[in-house]
Amino acid sequence: MLRRIDLSGEVADYPARALRELMPRAPFDVNEALRSVQPLIDDIARRGTPAVVEIVERFDGVHLEHLRVPATAIKTAVEELDPELRRAYETSIRRVRAAHEAQRLPEVVTEVAPGGTITERYLPVGRVGLYAPGGLAVLASSVIMNAVPAQIAGVGSIALASPAQKTNGGLPDQGILAVAGLLGLDEVYAVGGPAAIAMFAYGARREDGAVECEAVDMITGPGNIYVTAAKRAVRGLVGIDAEAGTTEIAVIADATADPVHVAADLISQAEHDPAAASVLITDSRELADAVDAELARRAPEARHAQRILTALAGEQSGTILVDDIDEAVAVADAYAAEHLEIQTADAREVALRVRNAGAIFIGAYSPVSLGDYCAGSNHVLPTGGCARHSAGLSVHTFLRGVHLIDYSRDALEAVADDVVAFANSEDLPSHGEAVSARFADPAVKAGPSLKADLPVKAGPPVKELP
Known part of the structure; x- marks a missing residue:
């Protein structure tokens, strides 16, 4: 089912860069996408609201009278929320808030010499634009993952944008509106894709000069390659969290792993996108065979079977065979996965040896999907090997360290x-x-x-x- 890359006994022969080049990766040409989105960005920078309205109508099929969602629509979304889903949202908010509260940074004063001090203060960004995708998967969970850390950091002004949905009367998805309401976010825009990024970066005025959206200082949130390209285009004018690519999962598993668990987890990330990456790293050929058999059984029965099968068969997915767990850790560090699961004997000990990963999920009962929603960790994580040098979204993302020098x-x-x-x-x-x-x-x-x-x-x- 998954193509195989056999590195058994060879991992130590490759320097780090050469080993990285052997990893399964999807092509991700941001510059090519930038050529498509730059004219849209320039148009919004020049004309403001009329350009945003035209772009939303062209790509989403919705004509907006106003970019901003009425407060009544947010209130209604909360009131009409299914009780079971509301409980799930509130559980996620509570756990994400608890985990991120611990990331607060205290002011630190250091006396470097008698009469000379350096004070490190951590100041929040003034205004942030958060983006929640609304394409193949509408991610209400991303609103939580972006907004909660920003709120804890003390960001004074938070705006949210998500694509207008024809099926929801031209408003963003009801789940996204409901989560916004639960979080106390009242500035929400029915604008998606590169148009949302440009609107946040340059602001948006109507033809009569009235401001519909004030420009922000920072933009965060995941999106497709066109959103990523737009973030690259405005980086410097505003801060961004990262240039996120398509989601990816890697699983280090040995003969003790349950192939049903491994297969289910690989499928869960393949469900996101046909370009999503699912990678198994194992020292057990028997497990690799069993996982392939389980994938062949489960994937065709999934709701999004075509999307999943395309992702599993793509060049970005595969099984990497190694001699032992030492080699598996070396391969995992070279791959630097967005999500890394450890399903081995002594899983926690193995996890503590890994240096490069966006988030590490330990053992059979910590699947990536737990982290997507209710673990308390953040699911906005570095992709495409960027975990070698970058961290996921956190309270720190929204803080700036400022030195006060007093001699x-x-x-x-x-x-x-x-x-x-x-x-x-x-x-x-x-x-x-x-x-x-x-x-x-x-x-x-x-x-x-x-x-x-x-x-x-x-x-x-x-x-x-x-």
Whole structure:
């Protein structure tokens, strides 16, 4: 079912980069997508609301009279919420809030010298635009994963955008509206895709000059490749969380793993998108065979069978055979999965050896789908190998560390000679003088007058203007 890459006994022969190049990956050309979305972004930057309305009508088939969702629609979505689903939403909110509260950062004051302190303050971003997808999968859960950390960080202004749905009267999905209401978010826009990203980055005004959406300082939230391309286009003008690709799961499993669990988890992520990646890393050929058999049995029976089968057969998915768990860990670090499950003997010990993963799910009873909804962890995670250098969304995403430097006269004087020496070594003498000037004897005159004492060379004759 899954194509196989046999690296048994060979993992140690490859340097890190070469090993990464052997990993199954889907092509993900953001620059190509950017060529498609840049004209849309430029149009919104230039014309504001009319351009957003036209783009939403062209791509979503909905004509918007107003970009912003009425408060009554959000209230109604909460009131009409199925009790069982409401309980699930509230469980997720409660657990995500509990886990993320622990990420708060205290102010830290460090005395680096007598009379000289550095204070590290963590200040929230002023205004954030959150994006919740509404394509193949409408992810109300992403509203929770983005909004809760922003709220805990202390972000003062939070806006949410999600695609207009023809099936919901031109409003975003009812679940997304309901979650927004449960979280106390009242600024919601029925705008999706690159148009939402551009609207947040540049703001949106109507033709009469009325502001429909104020520009934000940061944009976060997952989306398809066109959303990712739009985020790349506006990065720098605003902050972004990451350039997220299609979802991926890797599973390290040995002979003790249950092939039913492994197959079900691989299918769960393949359900997201035909380009989703499902990767098994194992030292057991027998388990690999059993997982293939289980995939062949389960995948065709799934609701989204075609999507799942396409993803499992794609070049981004596969089984990687290794000699032992040491090699499996090395391969997992090279792959740097968004979601990594450990289904082995001593699973926690194995998990603690992994360095590169967006989130690690330990043992048979911590599946990725738990993390998608109700574990308390965040499901907005780095993809495409970016877990080697980047972390998932958290309270820290919305905070900026700012240094406050506070030196007394004596503390500055104690280090003045070092500053001057450093500045002169870099041929920036005025840097040093900015320090030494504070300790100059006021009775000593500044240097000679340039006008009176320095020779002045005659320049070329000045031409008279006609």
